[in-house]
Amino acid sequence: MSMYNYGFLDENTKRELRRKTLKAVAIPGYQVPFGSREMPVARGWGTGGLQVTLSLIGLGDVLKVIDQGSDDSVNACNLRDLISETSEVDTTTDTLEATVIQTRHRIPEEKMTDEQILVFQVPTPEILRTVEPSEQESRRMHAERDYSRLWVHLYEDIVEWKEIRISYDYPVLVNGHYICDPSPIPRFDVPKLHQAETLFLFGAGREKRIYAIPPHTDVIPLQFEDYPFNVESYESGCEKCGSTHTYLEESFDSNTGERYLYCSDTSYCGKQQLKGQHQPVEIGVGWNG
Amino acid sequence: MDNRVSIRNVSKIYGKGCDSCIELTGPEHGRNRCPKCGTIVACADIGFDVYPGEVLGIVGESGSGKSTLVKTLYFDEAPTTGEFYLQDFEEGLSNVYGLSSLQKRYIRNHLMGMVYQNPHLGLRLDYSAGGNIAEKLLMADWNHVGDIRERAKELLTKTEIPIERMDDKPKYFSGGMQQRVQISKALANNPPLLLLDEVTTGLDVSVQASVLDLIRQIGRELGISMIVVSHDFSVIRMLTNRTIVMKNGRIVEQGLTDQIMEDPQHAYTQLLINSLI
Amino acid sequence: MAYVAVRGGQQAIKEAEKLLHYYRLKDGEQPITINQIRTQMRLAVDKAMSEGSLYDPDLAALALKQAEGDAIEASFLLRAFRSTLPRQAYTDAIDTSKMEIVRRISATFKEVPGGQYLGPTRDYTKRLLRMELMEETEAEAKATISEFLENLNLNAEEVESGQVPTFPRVINLLKEEGLIHVPTQGERNTDGSVDDITRDALSFPTSRAVRLQAMTRGETGALLAFAYSSVRGYGDVHPTIGELRVGYVPVYMPHPIYPEETIALGRILVTEAEIVVRQQDENVSGAAQFAVGYGLCFGHNEDKAISMGILDQTMVAENPASPAQDEEFVLYHIDGIESSGFISHFKLPHYVDFQAELQRVRSINRKEENEV
Numbered sequence: 001m002s003m004y005n006y007g008f009l010d011e012n013t014k015r016e017l018r019r020k021t022l023k024a025v026a027i028p029g030y031q032v033p034f035g036s037r038e039m040p041v042a043r044g045w046g047t048g049g050l051q052v053t054l055s056l057i058g059l060g061d062v063l064k065v066i067d068q069g070s071d072d073s074v075n076a077c078n079l080r081d082l083i084s085e086t087s088e089v090d091t092t093t094d095t096l097e098a099t100v101i102q103t104r105h106r107i108p109e110e111k112m113t114d115e116q117i118l119v120f121q122v123p124t125p126e127i128l129r130t131v132e133p134s135e136q137e138s139r140r141m142h143a144e145r146d147y148s149r150l151w152v153h154l155y156e157d158i159v160e161w162k163e164i165r166i167s168y169d170y171p172v173l174v175n176g177h178y179i180c181d182p183s184p185i186p187r188f189d190v191p192k193l194h195q196a197e198t199l200f201l202f203g204a205g206r207e208k209r210i211y212a213i214p215p216h217t218d219v220i221p222l223q224f225e226d227y228p229f230n231v232e233s234y235e236s237g238c239e240k241c242g243s244t245h246t247y248l249e250e251s252f253d254s255n256t257g258e259r260y261l262y263c264s265d266t267s268y269c270g271k272q273q274l275k276g277q278h279q280p281v282e283i284g285v286g287w288n289g
Numbered sequence: 290m291d292n293r294v295s296i297r298n299v300s301k302i303y304g305k306g307c308d309s310c311i312e313l314t315g316p317e318h319g320r321n322r323c324p325k326c327g328t329i330v331a332c333a334d335i336g337f338d339v340y341p342g343e344v345l346g347i348v349g350e351s352g353s354g355k356s357t358l359v360k361t362l363y364f365d366e367a368p369t370t371g372e373f374y375l376q377d378f379e380e381g382l383s384n385v386y387g388l389s390s391l392q393k394r395y396i397r398n399h400l401m402g403m404v405y406q407n408p409h410l411g412l413r414l415d416y417s418a419g420g421n422i423a424e425k426l427l428m429a430d431w432n433h434v435g436d437i438r439e440r441a442k443e444l445l446t447k448t449e450i451p452i453e454r455m456d457d458k459p460k461y462f463s464g465g466m467q468q469r470v471q472i473s474k475a476l477a478n479n480p481p482l483l484l485l486d487e488v489t490t491g492l493d494v495s496v497q498a499s500v501l502d503l504i505r506q507i508g509r510e511l512g513i514s515m516i517v518v519s520h521d522f523s524v525i526r527m528l529t530n531r532t533i534v535m536k537n538g539r540i541v542e543q544g545l546t547d548q549i550m551e552d553p554q555h556a557y558t559q560l561l562i563n564s565l566i
Numbered sequence: 567m568a569y570v571a572v573r574g575g576q577q578a579i580k581e582a583e584k585l586l587h588y589y590r591l592k593d594g595e596q597p598i599t600i601n602q603i604r605t606q607m608r609l610a611v612d613k614a615m616s617e618g619s620l621y622d623p624d625l626a627a628l629a630l631k632q633a634e635g636d637a638i639e640a641s642f643l644l645r646a647f648r649s650t651l652p653r654q655a656y657t658d659a660i661d662t663s664k665m666e667i668v669r670r671i672s673a674t675f676k677e678v679p680g681g682q683y684l685g686p687t688r689d690y691t692k693r694l695l696r697m698e699l700m701e702e703t704e705a706e707a708k709a710t711i712s713e714f715l716e717n718l719n720l721n722a723e724e725v726e727s728g729q730v731p732t733f734p735r736v737i738n739l740l741k742e743e744g745l746i747h748v749p750t751q752g753e754r755n756t757d758g759s760v761d762d763i764t765r766d767a768l769s770f771p772t773s774r775a776v777r778l779q780a781m782t783r784g785e786t787g788a789l790l791a792f793a794y795s796s797v798r799g800y801g802d803v804h805p806t807i808g809e810l811r812v813g814y815v816p817v818y819m820p821h822p823i824y825p826e827e828t829i830a831l832g833r834i835l836v837t838e839a840e841i842v843v844r845q846q847d848e849n850v851s852g853a854a855q856f857a858v859g860y861g862l863c864f865g866h867n868e869d870k871a872i873s874m875g876i877l878d879q880t881m882v883a884e885n886p887a888s889p890a891q892d893e894e895f896v897l898y899h900i901d902g903i904e905s906s907g908f909i910s911h912f913k914l915p916h917y918v919d920f921q922a923e924l925q926r927v928r929s930i931n932r933k934e935e936n937e938v
Contacts, residue, residue, distance in 0.1 A: 010652040016765075033767035038645035043907025045914065068918045072575035075914055105918045123911070134894055136770040144390050151427040152413070156420045158434050159456050162933045167922035186922035206904050208767035225433040232925045249917045250924065264918050 007054040008086040017055035024212035029174030036208040047205030049121035053102045061089045064098035069106040069264030093267045096284050107189040109246050109268040110284030112198040120183040122204040127171045127181040173220045187231045188247040192287040193219040238263045241272035293514045294339040299371030304328030316536040331357040332538040342512040346529030354538035355518045359486050363403045364393045377481050398428040402475025406487035408467035414460035418470045425477035444473035465496035483515045534558045603627035612865020618644025619783040638902045657819040662838050665813040672736045673807040680733030736809040737840045747855040781874040782863050785902030793873035796880045796890035805876050808840040838862045841875035
């Protein structure tokens with residue numbers, strides 16, 4: 001990769017990305033347009049997160065990349081290779097060791113600190129897209145905080161289905177002002193965004209937007225007093241490590257066809273398994289303390 | 290200020306305009322279109338007050354500028370010049386035309402209701418009737434679905450919509466029912482000012498009568514100030530206390546409705562009244 | 567590391583990539599050369615350069631080789647390469663009246679100054695498979711060339727260097743008569759800068775410069791579909807090709823030190839279309855006029871330039887009534903790299919999201935059962 005610049009992008013591009021990221025941090029939840037570049041992975045495959053990460057990362061950083069909670073997911077492997085080859089940083093699968101974590105659709109189970117940054121890959125940054133297809137009109141709605149249609153959308157769900165049907169991409173009110181899309185994380189992860197110590201950065205490459213939730217910011221999922229927000233729950237724990245406090249995925253045993261639940265955060269699950277075998281392992285605390 | 294609404298010097302022109310636009314248009318010329326530059330003067334030099342609980346009528350034929358005027362009051366269109374004071378907003382000291390769109394949205398949601406001639410404009414026909422009312426309430430920070438539904442039921446009962454239709458979409462409703470839902474929505478936050486633009490035009494005569502009855506009853510019960518825009522003097526006679534007559538974008542006559550009906554001064558007003566069946 | 571992570575994913579993508587390289591060559595044929603692709607697949611090369619937004623025939627040929635002929639994949643490779651290049655300067659606007667014409671036609675007038683110039687076109691060939699090409703030999707190829715040149719009484723150098731006349735623009739005939747609406751607002755911003763979609767995200771309403779830039783790097787098929795929809799019935803544009811030109815134009819950039827001088831960078835092949843339509847813009851008043859839709863793209867790609875010219879005029883509608891009139895709809899959906907990327911991303915795992923969906927649907931079903 002030596003024929004390419006450090007961190008793949010040219011320096012002017014990285015500077016622009018940093019300026020836009022700073023603006024995003026200054027206006028929590030506001031989507032800052034940026035001149036998104038084509039990357040050597042396809043649009044929709046994490047190019048927004050990738051650009052943000054590449055503009056931030058430097059020697060001394062330790063990188064972790066996860067996709068659906070897994071370090072070993074094929075696309076995570078591909079992105080990790082690309083970032084580490086072009087920026088010569090060390091990589092890890094351990095949430096506690098990483099300084100920058102790039103993620104698709106999950107927040108790790110172990111609580112992150114103010115020394116770490118979590119970069120989200122965002123497919124569709126515009127939370128109003130469900131109720132308004134036009135970008136020009138959505139931007140007006142944000143500017144005027146005209147969120148009535150989104151709220152009515154939730155009301156109509158309750159009337160028809162007795163609950164809000166949104167499962168991921170759950171709308172959150174950031175810092176009492178903008179409603180934004182926390183990326184397609186499950187509801188389970190949404191409360192982790194509220195008053196966290198970590199800087200959360202969101203990059204949408206195809207849609208050319210960067211936004212941020214800075215540390216210690218209020219992040220409140222939209223809800224009604226009599227229909228409070230709730231998260232996914234399970235009747236049993238992880239088949240592998242026994243955890244009952246993590247986000248689980250259903251999967252079928254490819255031999256027996258039986259259905260099992262497994263942790264989606266594979267790194268955390270691995271540590272819990274080691275702990276179960278009484279092996280020495282450092283496990284971080286959960287987001288609730 | 291004891292009047293609820295004050296309008297001063299409102300004009301709305303479409304086009305680039307010239308020095309002669311105002312001079313060469315108006316009722317004495319019988320036109321809105323400036324012969325020099327082709328600019329349309331939809332309305333000019335409009336000023337009036339509305340008092341608490343009062344129902345003001347604005348009457349005129351199509352092209353008189355009355356609908357444009359009421360659209361500027363609901364911020365659907367920005368006027369070219371003019372001032373608009375609302376007693377319930379900063380004690381009537383701020384010209385609300387000059388506010389940011391965020392503040393205007395606040396006023397629309399909290400201090401005004403609008404009923405359009407065409408239900409498409411006032412309702413989301415794809416959301417339920419209750420959802421339409423909820424939209425207004427949610428914007429005024431209601432956050433309890435049960436409370437919202439109670440309030441919606443109350444409003445629909447008042448406007449004589451069967452409660453069991455609350456969760457149906459207005460696109461399946463008759464024209465008269467759609468207007469009733471619009472009225473419910475406009476009243477949701479007990480606004481001090483209600484704007485009604487040709488609300489019965491296009492409805493069957495029997496339906497018209499019941500919708501007018503409803504509006505009259507609401508005015509009496511809730512003490513809301515209303516501005517009723519119509520081309521039809523029979524609507525104006527039935528609903529309003531005071532009337533403004535508009536022609537070619539100007540006010541040609543104003544006064545107590547009864548008085549105008551009895552003794553119209555302007556030839557145009559006489560024509561309108563004489564054409565009443 | 568304290569524990570052993572499963573590394574199956576890493577292994578899998580490595581092996582898949584190896585397999586991909588093997589598939590490209592597995593039949594043991596002689597590797598195709600970049601020269602062969604560049605010269606004998608010239609229209610594929612042109613399309614890759616245009617959609618890849620990078621004028622470099624050699625790299626475009628390489629991209630096509632690497633992508634095994636997949637046009638979108640090839641243009642994607644070029645775009646990604648482009649991201650690594652710093653922006654040094656902007657060239658001057660090209661002047662297509664200085665074009666060395668390869669082909670030039672007009673559909674507005676039977677005879678135009680300079681004449682119609684068909685050039686190398688397939689338009690009037692019979693679309694019959696030429697079976698003899700199945701076994702074409704080098705000797706036959708050479709014979710075809712020399713026979714053609716002999717008939718012309720030219721040799722190869724003369725064809726290359728021969729003076730090709732320049733032509734006045736057909737549109738100017740109508741302009742002189744005052745029938746063409748000339749926009750008062752130029753393509754430049756008031757401070758002299760030009761919008762650049764590769765540096766700034768689109769924002770709406772856009773400038774014409776932005777619309778044209780987005781279209782010129784758009785995917786040919788998408789532009790075709792939108793333009794076709796507007797002339798077939800979803801819209802009311804009745805286009806006539808004022809002029810279609812294919813040829814080489816010189817490219818200059820301002821001298822970094824001496825502002826009055828320019829530096830010649832070389833020449834590029836472009837296709838340019840000027841499409842005459844009846845004035846559509848509601849904001850333009852005055853005598854009944856025509857407007858001109860403009861299309862220009864890298865390389866020889868007539869479908870693209872014509873479609874672009876048509877769409878340039880459909881998007882002036884103030885209240886869009888059809889998809890091709892809605893600039894957001896058109897501009898957000900014509901980029902082949904973006905659309906193919908997003909469509910293909912659905913192949914990625916969505917276990918987490920799907921689990922969340924399952925939970926919602928089950929929860930709703932439980933509520934409904936409880937009600938029964």
